[in-house]
């Protein structure tokens with residue numbers, strides 16, 4: 001069934017749809033593809049929309065409720081869009097010791113938003129996150145999937161300016 | 168990405184290919200790669216396990232379980248397929264070493280998975296990376312493709328007549344799925360809720376089949392053991408603690424970084440010589456020796472060798488290799504609160520002592536740090552934590568409770584200093600603190 005069901009109506013790009021067709025066959029059970037699929041879907045369309053939930057449920061052959069149950073568990077998965085650049089500031093212990101809290105406050109002021117908020121132009125969203133595996137290069141921030149390390153408020157400004165220029 | 172560091176005391180066994188472009192298979196082969204897998208094929212399952220036991224390698228994920236012994240628990244005969252599962256969820260605060268392995272030496276992980284598979288008679292391995300490590304997933308995927316193209320994975324690997332598949336997999340943000348049973352749930356596409364044990368994964372694991380789960384560093388170490396021999400590897404470390412490990416030095420240090428040092432290396436030396444000591448002439452206040460879940464050590468407790476047994480004897484744990492250094496500008500109540508905030512956020516909510524315990528502890532510590540504390544809170548915090556110990560479904564509850572108990576026990580005075588209202592009496596140190604880093 002897999003081939004035609006996905007080709008017939010998909011909300012994803014042909015490349016991603018093809019990737020999903022491969023993914024479900026990669027594991028001993030179809031459902032193992034669920035979490036990667038949700039993440040890749042979100043990367044492509046900005047968040048996990050109702051349509052994405054429906055299509056992924058169909059591809060995996062589970063209920064939409066099952067899919068939503070999984071989405072709500074994982075911190076990276078979200079059903080509302082973030083800003084184009086999602087700024088994730090680590091304030092966990094190693095970062096806290098090297099100015100992570102101050103860096104987070106600085107980002108709030110600089111972007112004019114609070115935790116888990118998005119700027120009106122939808123360019124930036126901000127989130128305080130737990131350890132991102134950069135403790136020896138603290139304080140650290142991830143913008144989307146890119147790591148920025150050993151930051152100061154000044155170098156953070158340059159990072160944000162670079163993203164703004166890129167938009 | 169993450170900067171590499173170096174110190175003369177390092178023994179670069181596991182990290183010798185870092186920074187040398189070994190993510191490409193040609194370079195990896197040039198540097199002796201995949202010779203261990205060939206050796207392991209000749210040795211066969213029993214020979215591999217014997218070599219692993221001789222190496223005294225203990226798991227680098229946190230608990231330090233002897234790897235050779237873990238592999239020997241897998242039944243020889245099984246109706247269901249057996250699996251190897253590499254734990255690259257790396258989320259214990261203070262820990263950032265698996266990341267370097269995936270970035271600089273992804274083929275060592277693949278080669279380790281192959282050897283583990285040969286040891287237990289498995290035909291399929293999974294490499295699970297935390298969702299935040301997307302750039303590493305790409306590196307890993309490319310490395311796997313290269314290994315297939317060379318005939319090191321797939322059908323008839325190395326012309327041995329054996330088949331072996333490796334799949335890399337991404338998580339999507341969850342510390343709890345680093346716990347081995349929750350990791351299997353997550354790989355099966357579910358919420359990361361831990362499983363009751365027994366049965367242990369070696370008997371009933373992934374998809375119901377016998378499974379070995381090892382940390383990424385443990386697996387990446389395996390090819391090196393076959394490169395130099397198990398007995399030689401054991402000699403690099405201390406008794407029952409073979410080899411070297413990656414120590415992640417972070418916090419108030421002149422030269423934080425990930426250093427490969429022999430097991431048993433002195434902690435004091437690690438801080439003052441390898442890590443360059445405390446910046447700004449400040450004084451050491453405390454050390455978290457093995458990731459956020461390990462009980463804090465006082466300056467007078469750090470003249471110890473960093474292996475599982477010696478740190479255990481000192482009342483803490485070697486854990487995941489994350490050495491977090493605190494100087495005299497740090498407020499221990501705030502540090503305890505930040506630690507608990509993490510565990511409250513990451514508790515999966517499945518069992519009551521963990522879900523409620525972490526929540527109450529965070530609330531109490533928040534109020535306490537803000538100046539709303541009462542004298543009885545101090546004992547209450549400890550009492551709550553002590554009552555979580557050993558009473559939760561998986562060890563996340565212990566991971567939250569253990570450090571908390573130690574903070575109260577060892578820094579009671581700092582808790583008492585917070586009793587006279589807001590603001591935090593240690594807050595003024597903060598300005599000074601930031602000036603030093």
Ligand SMILES: Cc1cc2nc3c(=O)[nH]c(=O)nc-3n(C[C@H](O)[C@H](O)[C@H](O)COP(=O)(O)O)c2cc1C
Nearest residue numbers: 226227228254256257258345346347381382385562
């Ligand atoms: C809450 C919790 C989180 C854990 N997170 C990790 C992790 O991120 N990476 C890891 O390798 N082990 C983690 N562990 C330990 C694993 O359960 C398991 O013991 C380990 O992967 C076994 O590998 P090893 O024998 O090679 O150490 C965690 C354990 C607990 C209780």
Ligand code: FES
Nearest residue numbers: 090095131134135
């Ligand atoms: S504590 Fe911030 S990256 Fe680990």
